[in-house]
Amino acid sequence: MFSKLFTKINIFLFYCFLFLSCNGIDSETFSPDEIIKLEVLDFDETQTIDEALGDGETIIKLKAKIPSNSAFKTVKFESTGGTFTLTGTMSHEKTVDSEGYSQVNLRLPLDNQLVSLTAYINNDNETFSSTKSIDLIGVDEVVTLSLLNNMANTITDPIRADGVTIVKLKATINHNRNVFNQVTFTTSMGDLQGTSPVNTDEQNNAYIDVIVPKSVQKLYFSARVGSSNNYFDNKELILVPSHPDFILIEPSMVSMPLNSSNPIDIFLKKNIGFVSLNSTISIRSYQISDDNSEVEVGRFTGLSNASSDSNGLIKVVFKTDTNDINDSKSIFIEVISTNDFGEPINSTIEININQ
Numbered sequence: 001m002f003s004k005l006f007t008k009i010n011i012f013l014f015y016c017f018l019f020l021s022c023n024g025i026d027s028e029t030f031s032p033d034e035i036i037k038l039e040v041l042d043f044d045e046t047q048t049i050d051e052a053l054g055d056g057e058t059i060i061k062l063k064a065k066i067p068s069n070s071a072f073k074t075v076k077f078e079s080t081g082g083t084f085t086l087t088g089t090m091s092h093e094k095t096v097d098s099e100g101y102s103q104v105n106l107r108l109p110l111d112n113q114l115v116s117l118t119a120y121i122n123n124d125n126e127t128f129s130s131t132k133s134i135d136l137i138g139v140d141e142v143v144t145l146s147l148l149n150n151m152a153n154t155i156t157d158p159i160r161a162d163g164v165t166i167v168k169l170k171a172t173i174n175h176n177r178n179v180f181n182q183v184t185f186t187t188s189m190g191d192l193q194g195t196s197p198v199n200t201d202e203q204n205n206a207y208i209d210v211i212v213p214k215s216v217q218k219l220y221f222s223a224r225v226g227s228s229n230n231y232f233d234n235k236e237l238i239l240v241p242s243h244p245d246f247i248l249i250e251p252s253m254v255s256m257p258l259n260s261s262n263p264i265d266i267f268l269k270k271n272i273g274f275v276s277l278n279s280t281i282s283i284r285s286y287q288i289s290d291d292n293s294e295v296e297v298g299r300f301t302g303l304s305n306a307s308s309d310s311n312g313l314i315k316v317v318f319k320t321d322t323n324d325i326n327d328s329k330s331i332f333i334e335v336i337s338t339n340d341f342g343e344p345i346n347s348t349i350e351i352n353i354n355q
Helices: 002-020
Strands: 037-041 051-053 059-065 074-079 091-095 101-107 114-122 127-137 143-148 166-173 182-187 191-193 205-211 218-225 231-238 246-251 255-257 261-269 282-288 294-296 299-301 313-319 331-338 344-354
Touching: 037 114, 037 127, 059 074, 059 114, 074 101, 091 101, 143 218, 143 231, 166 182, 166 218, 182 205, 205 218, 246 331, 246 344, 261 331, 282 299
Parallel strands: 051 127, 255 344
Antiparallel strands: 037 059, 059 101, 074 091, 074 114, 114 127, 143 166, 166 205, 182 218, 191 205, 218 231, 246 261, 261 313, 282 294, 282 331, 299 313, 331 344
16 A cells, blocks of 8 residues: 555656656656657658658658657757648648647658758757658659660660661669559650550569661650659660662663753662661762773752652752763763761663664
């Protein structure tokens, strides 16, 4: 009986001391985490977090706990980035509940810096605080886009605008992998091989192939994730010209009179793929003189627009109205270009003159 009374007296005295010390908190009796403890949680309160997307939209929860018997009734929260959803500012004061908990929502900024978060209580004499930090993941760090060759290796050689070469796009999800499991790919030019979005695999990668166009240009690729495609990574690829391996010359006539016109089709061909759009050539016409020298004769029209179309075709017209042609000799028409190695290639046809 006496021992029970003594225990009750001790408890009473302890609470009296607790109330009189620092408005209910004795800083020498309690550890800092027992005076005030701050937790940083995801929005669904499923786990504590120390990093989150700095996308200007993500909302996290700050939860503070103080002793329930404390005389303090409010907790002040402060952040070095973002805004509290109820105040629209970087600070927010919130009343604690009967168990000593106070909770607020913070919208994170569009940034990739470290944000410091503080919850504190204070009076005229002392301040008690708990501080956490959260590392913001920039929106460009959520997904990484890589450009690979057809063998899924890093591209080391120039990519030619040949209309057949495949560039493989690889997107890797780096954060929030349980949420982001689809990737939407886009390209400024070229043909995506398959439908987008593409599901990620077990390694959190998604792939799609792009057939490059025939036009020499800079290509822009994008990989985006999220319900509104807020998280993305972009890459650029500069295509280089695709040159012919050989040349075909097809005149409308293999024999022609003087003072006439002969439309000529010139095809720039590759063993694999196509030459680039707007590829150009050099062309000349000549006869062999009696001393075995080459003498240029005749003229061409259409040279100002003499560049290849999507099929590698160039059209010109050869005319024999220049009064410099020996009608007893053949005319040779030579077309010259270069291949992908920078080596000259040529093709020559012979035109007879009708007398």
